[in-house]
Amino acid sequence: MQCCSSAEAASLHHQPRCNDNYKRELISSPAQRMTPSPHSTTSFGSRIQLCRRPKEWEEETMASSSAAHQTLLLTLFLSFVCGLSSSSESDLLLTFKSSMEDPTLALSDWSPNSTNHCNWTGITCSKTTSLVTSVDLHGLNLTGDISPSICQLPQLSDLNLANNFFDEAISLRLSECTRLVTLNLSNNLLWGTFPDQIVLLSSLSTLDLSRNRIEGQIPVRLGSLKRLQVLNLGSNLFSGIIHPPVFRNLRELVLLDLSQNPSLASELPREIGGLAKLRWLKMQRSGLHGAIPESFVGLHELEVLDLSQNNLTGKIPLGFGLGFLKLTSLDFSQNMLSGSFPTDVCYGKSLKQLNLLENSFTGPIPYSIEKCLSLEKFQVQDNGFSGELPSGLWSLPELKLVRAENNQFSGEMPDLAVVLSHLEQVQIDNNSFTGRIPGGLGMIHTMYRFSASLNGFSGDLPSDIFDSPVLSIINLSHNSLTGSIPELRNCRKLVSLSLADNSLTGNIPPSLGHLPVLTYIDISSNRLSGEIPPELQNLKLALFNVSFNQLSGSVPTSLVSGLPASFLQGNPDLCGPGLPNPCNGPLKRRNSKTIGLIWAAIVVSIAVGFTVLIVGLYVVCRMLRGKPRSGTWKSVFFYPLGITEEELLMALVEKNMIGEGAFGKVHVLQLPGGEFVAVKRLLNSSNLSFRIVKAEIKTMAKARHRNVAKLLGFCYSKGTILLIFEYLKKGSLGDALHKPGFSLEWSFRLKLAIGSAQGLLYLHKDYFSQILHRNVKSNNILIGDGFEPKITDFGLDRIIGEASYRSSVASELGSYCYMPPEYDCSKKPTEQMDIYSFGVVLLELVTGRPAEQPEARESLDVIKFVRRKVNMTNGALQVLDPKISSSAQQEMLEVLELALRCTSILPEKRPAIVEVVRALQSLEPIAHPPMFSSELPSAE
Numbered sequence: 001m002q003c004c005s006s007a008e009a010a011s012l013h014h015q016p017r018c019n020d021n022y023k024r025e026l027i028s029s030p031a032q033r034m035t036p037s038p039h040s041t042t043s044f045g046s047r048i049q050l051c052r053r054p055k056e057w058e059e060e061t062m063a064s065s066s067a068a069h070q071t072l073l074l075t076l077f078l079s080f081v082c083g084l085s086s087s088s089e090s091d092l093l094l095t096f097k098s099s100m101e102d103p104t105l106a107l108s109d110w111s112p113n114s115t116n117h118c119n120w121t122g123i124t125c126s127k128t129t130s131l132v133t134s135v136d137l138h139g140l141n142l143t144g145d146i147s148p149s150i151c152q153l154p155q156l157s158d159l160n161l162a163n164n165f166f167d168e169a170i171s172l173r174l175s176e177c178t179r180l181v182t183l184n185l186s187n188n189l190l191w192g193t194f195p196d197q198i199v200l201l202s203s204l205s206t207l208d209l210s211r212n213r214i215e216g217q218i219p220v221r222l223g224s225l226k227r228l229q230v231l232n233l234g235s236n237l238f239s240g241i242i243h244p245p246v247f248r249n250l251r252e253l254v255l256l257d258l259s260q261n262p263s264l265a266s267e268l269p270r271e272i273g274g275l276a277k278l279r280w281l282k283m284q285r286s287g288l289h290g291a292i293p294e295s296f297v298g299l300h301e302l303e304v305l306d307l308s309q310n311n312l313t314g315k316i317p318l319g320f321g322l323g324f325l326k327l328t329s330l331d332f333s334q335n336m337l338s339g340s341f342p343t344d345v346c347y348g349k350s351l352k353q354l355n356l357l358e359n360s361f362t363g364p365i366p367y368s369i370e371k372c373l374s375l376e377k378f379q380v381q382d383n384g385f386s387g388e389l390p391s392g393l394w395s396l397p398e399l400k401l402v403r404a405e406n407n408q409f410s411g412e413m414p415d416l417a418v419v420l421s422h423l424e425q426v427q428i429d430n431n432s433f434t435g436r437i438p439g440g441l442g443m444i445h446t447m448y449r450f451s452a453s454l455n456g457f458s459g460d461l462p463s464d465i466f467d468s469p470v471l472s473i474i475n476l477s478h479n480s481l482t483g484s485i486p487e488l489r490n491c492r493k494l495v496s497l498s499l500a501d502n503s504l505t506g507n508i509p510p511s512l513g514h515l516p517v518l519t520y521i522d523i524s525s526n527r528l529s530g531e532i533p534p535e536l537q538n539l540k541l542a543l544f545n546v547s548f549n550q551l552s553g554s555v556p557t558s559l560v561s562g563l564p565a566s567f568l569q570g571n572p573d574l575c576g577p578g579l580p581n582p583c584n585g586p587l588k589r590r591n592s593k594t595i596g597l598i599w600a601a602i603v604v605s606i607a608v609g610f611t612v613l614i615v616g617l618y619v620v621c622r623m624l625r626g627k628p629r630s631g632t633w634k635s636v637f638f639y640p641l642g643i644t645e646e647e648l649l650m651a652l653v654e655k656n657m658i659g660e661g662a663f664g665k666v667h668v669l670q671l672p673g674g675e676f677v678a679v680k681r682l683l684n685s686s687n688l689s690f691r692i693v694k695a696e697i698k699t700m701a702k703a704r705h706r707n708v709a710k711l712l713g714f715c716y717s718k719g720t721i722l723l724i725f726e727y728l729k730k731g732s733l734g735d736a737l738h739k740p741g742f743s744l745e746w747s748f749r750l751k752l753a754i755g756s757a758q759g760l761l762y763l764h765k766d767y768f769s770q771i772l773h774r775n776v777k778s779n780n781i782l783i784g785d786g787f788e789p790k791i792t793d794f795g796l797d798r799i800i801g802e803a804s805y806r807s808s809v810a811s812e813l814g815s816y817c818y819m820p821p822e823y824d825c826s827k828k829p830t831e832q833m834d835i836y837s838f839g840v841v842l843l844e845l846v847t848g849r850p851a852e853q854p855e856a857r858e859s860l861d862v863i864k865f866v867r868r869k870v871n872m873t874n875g876a877l878q879v880l881d882p883k884i885s886s887s888a889q890q891e892m893l894e895v896l897e898l899a900l901r902c903t904s905i906l907p908e909k910r911p912a913i914v915e916v917v918r919a920l921q922s923l924e925p926i927a928h929p930p931m932f933s934s935e936l937p938s939a940e
């Protein structure tokens with residue numbers, strides 16, 4: 001039994017049954033049902049008289065002693081109440097369930113046939129009263145309504161519905177859950193304003209409404225929830241000012257999170273400094289301005305303080321850090337703070353992360369920094385700091401990251417021969433350091449990036465730096481270094497080597513050609529001489545800039561084809577295609593090379609032919625096999641689709657196919673309700689566990705933005721995954737571009753560009769778990785009504801895994817030019833890779849040319865077409881789509897310039913997505929001109 005002990009259960013057998021009206025009366029009055037107060041006992045007692053008692057029970061009780069009589073009465077009474085409560089509680093839970101949709105049948109054990117509701121999924125009952133105390137249904141894909149009927153559970157203290165898909169305003173009637181101690185509705189799709197009624201929940205100690213779409217002001221009356229310890233309203237759409245009285249009485253607060261509410265526009269309330277128990281204060285990106293209140297120095301329990309990405313001004317209050325014994329992370333980055341470094345910040349010796357980047361701080365870093373014995377990340381870049389970097393900084397035992405670029409630091413750096421060092425990354429570019437490059441860098445076996453460009457370093461390159469087996473990025477350009485480049489033999493992980501604009505002499509070491517992942521070489525503007533070593537042809541170089549040296553001899557053609565000719569200029573004795581000097585010299589060598597190239601071409605053609613054959617056979621086999629084998633299918637629908645897996649599988653036939661990409665075919669099908677959905681069948685999805693697939697797809701399905709295509713659900717059977725997307729009848733931008741005579745007026749192209757950039761921004765920055773798209777291309781930009789774009793097919797790597805993802809991408813002809821040059825050699829995908837691909841889409845929009853036309857073998861891809869032209873006089877104008885009226889020329893040129901920045905070979909030169917969105921939005925007309933272009937033909 002769910003409520004009573006076995007003895008009680010036995011006696012329950014003989015219980016009188018009250019009529020239904022009576023039962024309803026009990027349910028309707030939760031306050032009266034609350035456990036044993038003398039008052040409530042009397043009230044129940046008097047009601048018991050209304051019930052008829054069975055005769056045998058009457059006889060039994062008459063034969064008993066008076067004490068036994070009383071005991072028995074009490075037992076029977078409790079059993080009775082329990083019996084009633086138990087059935088009424090299960091009824092309440094079933095009512096609560098009936099208001100929700102449960103597409104994954106996670107609550108299948110919530111059933112009238114299952115007697116013990118305390119064992120139902122997510123339910124916890126009190127051991128003493130056997131009444132429900134906690135309902136925890138987080139992460140069950142639930143949608144529909146949150147019914148306030150749940151509040152009639154008299155002892156409910158914890159309600160957790162986090163990580164679901166509830167898409168409604170918060171019910172005012174949740175305030176009837178008066179006993180709630182914890183209310184967690186985070187990470188749903190809740191909208192509307194914060195209901196004032198929530199403040200009636202006076203017992204609340206945890207209120208988590210984060211990661212929803214709640215808007216309006218943070219209500220002042222929230223301050224009456226005096227028992228609150230955790231208040232998390234982060235990642236919502238709150239706006240306006242934060243009223244200081246909210247925090248006057250919240251003395252118990254331990255965690256306060258208002259972060260990621262960019263529409264707030266407020267000063268930091270001084271009252272927060274009075275919350276002496278506060279351990280986590282997170283208000284990053286929440287529209288703050290004004291100064292950091294002095295009262296904050298009293299927050300002695302602080303462990304994490306994040307005020308980054310606001311518009312805070314003024315100085316850090318004096319004494320900030322004194323008494324902060326537990327502070328582990330301090331983030332003031334991306335504000336407009338000024339004044340000096342907070343000297344006392346290391347007082348507690350617990351600090352692990354210190355982020356002051358992108359502010360206007362000045363003055364030196366104090367020697368007290370050496371007290372930061374736990375410091376792992378030190379980021380002070382993009383400020384006006386000056387003086388020497390204290391040598392104690394470099395010997396901090398836990399230090400991994402030093403970012404101090406773009407300041408005015410000076411002086412010499414000590415050698416870093418620190419055997420126990422954990423340094424991974426040092427960036428000190430664009431300062432005024434002098435003296436030698438510090439020795440010992442190569443001995444630090446964790447260091448993968450050392451970047452010290454734009455300083456006054458002089459002397460020879462230390463040879464140990466090129467002996468490191470872990471260094472990936474070395475940038476020592478724009479210094480005054482002399483001597484020759486040492487042989488690089490052990491630097492097996494070196495990706496980027498930049499030594500440009502120094503005074504280096506001697507030859508380019510041939511050993512560079514044996515470094516397997518070396519992709520960027522910039523040794524321009526030195527005094528290097530001799531020939532370009534042919535060994536460098538082994539490398540897949542994305543950048544090879546040797547301009548303005550004293551090199552001679554012929555240029556290995558395969559090394560430089562596709563790279564701008566300007567990377568070779570300024571070497572009068574170099575000869576070869578694209579250079580002023582044609583080579584007359586080593587004809588024989590070139591001939592043998594040409595023969596080599598021909599052989600290479602033959603081998604590649606055979607390999608491609610073979611692959612096509614295998615793929616063809618595979619496709620035929622799949623076709624012969626017909627529709628996917630219907631093994632055991634599991635489906636998770638995030639929206640009620642009203643369709644079974646069988647019906648879905650039946651519809652995946654040739655006549656419904658609307659496209660096919662590297663990951664599989666796309667079919668369109670009509671739901672019983674009349675709407676259409678697009679179903680993408682993922683190839684390469686064998687051996688994936690349902691659990692992992694489900695977790696990843698669920699995360700993706702939560703991405704909700706008007707420029708992101710909605711993922712409505714998925715079906716899984718071993719070896720096959722079907723993704724169900726909303727269907728956009730106009731098809732993709734890629735479809736449109738490939739239509740002969742593609743013509744779309746500029747304002748619509750701009751709208752498509754802005755919308756897709758916004759969708760990408762959402763996935764990169766605003767979505768709670770960052771999603772890198774990894775396959776941005778015009779085919780994956782669907783066109784919605786009014787030319788509102790929706791990006792689709794994002795993050796497929798997360799579902800099918802990296803290896804399958806890469807092999808699918810590699811199999812796709814016609815998308816190669818969207819891939820950034822670093823794609824093949826970088827292990828980790830990055831935001832900059834998406835930016836590159838998006839730049840290619842912008843080029844398509846500006847030129848009106850599809851990125852690639854695999855069928856037209858001779859044609860240039862859009863990047864090569866544009867790059868070759870823009871270097872010529874008036875070349876930029878020549879690449880613009882002639883079908884667009886010249887009145888849009890200026891805007892098109894600006895988008896072209898942005899596209900070229902996005903497609904920079906060096907990832908760090910590409911703009912961030914926020915910048916891309918801003919730049920495109922700045923071109924948007926305030927009021928749209930009337931639409932006169934005919935709509936694109938639909939994909940139907």
Ligand SMILES: Nc1ncnc2c1ncn2[C@@H]1O[C@H](COP(=O)(O)OP(=O)(O)OP(=O)(O)O)[C@@H](O)[C@H]1O
Binds near residue numbers: 659661726727732734
């Ligand atoms: N949700 C959708 N609504 C309407 N049409 C769609 C939808 N999804 C895909 N399509 C159509 O199917 C075509 C092929 O899409 P698919 O994503 O399979 O291929 P792709 O984008 O070329 O390659 P990849 O598999 O690399 O993403 C698109 O160009 C578009 O015409």
